[in-house]
Amino acid sequence: MPCEPITTQMTVTPTTTTTNDDHHATQIISKSTVFPSTKSTLPYLKLSTSDLPMLSCHYIQKGNLFLDPPLPISTLVSHLQNGLSTTLTHFPPLAGRLVTDSSGYVYISCNDSGAQFVHADATHLSVSDILSPIHVPESVKSFFAFDRMVSYEGHFNPLLAVQVTELKDGLFIGFSVNHAVVDGTSLWNFINTFADVCRGVKLITKQPCFTRQSVIISPAVLKVPAGGPKVTFDEHAPLSERVFSFTRDAILKLKDYTNKKKIIEINAAEVMGKQSNDPINEKVTALLIGNWIRNAVVSKTEPEISSFQSLCALLWRAVTRARKFPNSKTTTFRMAVNCRHRLEPKLETLYFGNAIQSIPTYATAGDVLSHDLKWCAQQLNKNVLSHDDMTVRRFVKNWEQDPRCFPLGNFDGAMLTMGSSPRFPMFDNDFGWGKPVAVRSGRANKFDGKISAFPGKEGGGSVDLEVVLCPETMAELEMDQEFMQYVSCTSSGEHC
Template sequence: MSSQSPTLVSVSTVFPHLKSTIGDLKLSVSDLPMLSCHYIQKGCLFTRPPMPITQLITSLKRGLSQTLTHFPALAGRLKTDGNGYIYIACNDAGVDFIHSNATHISLRDILSPTHVPECVKGFFALNLTVSYEGHFKPILAVQVTELADGVFIGCTVNHAVTDGTSFWNFFNTFAEVCRGARRISRPPDFSRNSVLISPAVLRLPEGGPKVTFSVDAPLRERIFSFTRESILKLKAKTNNGKWNRNDYGTGMDTVELMGKQSNDTLKVADGKVTAILENWLRNAVSRSQGTETALPPNQTVEISSFQSLCALLWQAVTRARKFPSSKTTTFRMAVNCRHRLEPKLDPCFFGNAIQSIPTYASAGDVLSHDLRWCAEQLNENVKAHGNATVRRFVEDWERDPRCFPLGNFDGAMITMGSSPRFPMYDNDFGWGRPMAVRSGRANKFDGKISAFPGREGGGSVDLEVLLAPETMAGLESDQEFMQYVSGC
């Protein structure tokens, strides 16, 4: 496959269909630390649309303009007032729209199961742009790249303006509008009245902050896919081969079993319900009759599917890095605070509402204990991150306002970003769901992992893994890890 970059066809500015009616939006204590991070770069790969490319470009521009009316912050710019407070000025300055051509690249090239081709990095605009630069660059850029047998729609968005939840709400709304929706299903909430809005001022160096990791370090990138069946097998192992009764409960417990995703549809083959759902139904009947099986005495903590997967990765990467047993390792996870705060934020709260939770353990402990022990360390930290902890994080930041130090500073860190709960495949611009989700160059360093839902749904997960070349080689030869990977 040719590694030739896409050819630029055109660049234009798209403005909101209607003028903004909201004022300046103050950046929060979750937004401000992201000023030193790259813009978010995520996009979707689609089959060839049933229309000429010129017609597609016109249609997408029109849909983007209409979508920006609902997301005016994305068409604005950052500004700093005389007191040092930073805002999004919703001034209708517009967004970049790029049309590029890469008809030498096919869907098959991009869907490689063993590596992410370098050409994908060319599917995104504003490469390696730091979020502070939103003061004088667009907050959003959309690039549409024509392929031999498909099209890639990539969005680059300022990370001080959106987190993953807000990003995918915009992306899916963009698709919804392009399909002809008269009313959007998830309007963003631009309220700025929570504890996240602080009187503290972030003092920045002249010219703005820089990223805190090397963008030139040698890395290998690969996507590891895990089927629903593989994840359930892993979860059963982590939970000592038994299912907690919460697996068969109601609400989010049941959804977690089935994948926690709005796009994770339960597959039913030949009219027969899967054995797991049958077990759940039997358990529901037992509960109604008061005859459910009691929890085993040693089975008091439920480990989720995703925590089980994170624990597997933590152990495997630690083995591959070949640390002495005394070396402290860190597994860092981003958590959504919208539902953790009291009072809760709107699920469609626009902006960053995330905090980063580090879990520490020596390499010796990570490797000498079983999978459940590692997962329990992660589980305890996530479970403890409630309203009081979120507010304590805010107070800590207010005492020492600072940008987020993203990177792998001691060589022993893993940073999990994105989420398999994000509805990345819930977008159809009018000719079908995406074939795959891919990302650009942004915020990539040794140990950076991004979790995506698998396209087939049902709780399947794709992990985009960035590691030093020798560490990746070790991970790929680790049978304890690879036995769960699809196709291996």
């Protein structure tokens, strides 16, 4: 496949994508294929035990919302196309296609077939139309290409599509990327690099690593059903979606509460107060101080619950309450973990591909609600801490004994699945006119109980949770006082 010209413009009859919340629709202005500016020299890249299960998942759809750039749209589109062409030389797999050999092994062929670039118009919408509603409007789903496309289709379609959608006073850049090719770490490294290139950065310091020499590269063969795998959840079930924001202060308050730090501080104050105001009762004071020190030492021997685990536990309790289960019902909180640093020897930090595994934590509804927040967080914490090199390898072995696609969904009505990460650099994307004002995602891989974690716009440890639930459960969650007391209603940090 030739690498020149950089883009091949397709003849496109303007089309519209219908939305449910307005009388207009997003209109496709043009589609083009963008090729890498230099030819790839990479060999076929074999899909790993973390890649192959994703063949039944939708393409990942993530994007950034920007205020109006100071450039004519035609200039901007050309600028982004040229930047994408250069960026693809650093990420050749994203300009390739999937191939399956005669033995059933699936590879990425870095054959320079190109990525899709879409220019769309939604100038009937403003930035506030996206950000102001309590629930994420349906119009956001039209900002992404490859709607509901399953990753196996990467055999016949581009592995990457970039859609630039004009708004009345802003712009949305949406990325649709094959989930059998990237996880969140790889995706955001690509997007960050794309932004750097467009901004004129010459030296790319975070080069992806394409090695395929590790335990997750397996001789096991995934048997694909005729016609290719399908998603394992109802794509058309009614859902309610909301982004809940948590300020840095709220997160720290929650973390301290989960770790019982406030109680220890109060005990210390009481002891010191007795020591200074009641010198006669020195023996009692000494005993109090000794007890407090022993309690503090014991507490220090327990692993500290992280702020994110505290937040997950808070959500687990609130959604379990909202779903109104009997005490005996088993609930599941599933978290995706990055395996790059867990393996020995470690994978490169910028290893390109999926290097994630999904950790389930189980507890009955009665246990989740009768124990305190710390207990719930400790169950999550134990599983995360124990997921070491041996556990990663055991997951690989288990998959090799039964190769299958990942069963994504909420099969018993009592599951929560946490994806993405507040550590991903989602706001570090300045394409030349400023950083984004929000992160949003498309329709991909969404079902009752799917949660995605984003960093908050203000940074500093703030977190946004994109929560997808059935409408009835969402309505209950929004009335849950334990949960909502930590949620910020405004950009100034006012709490609901």
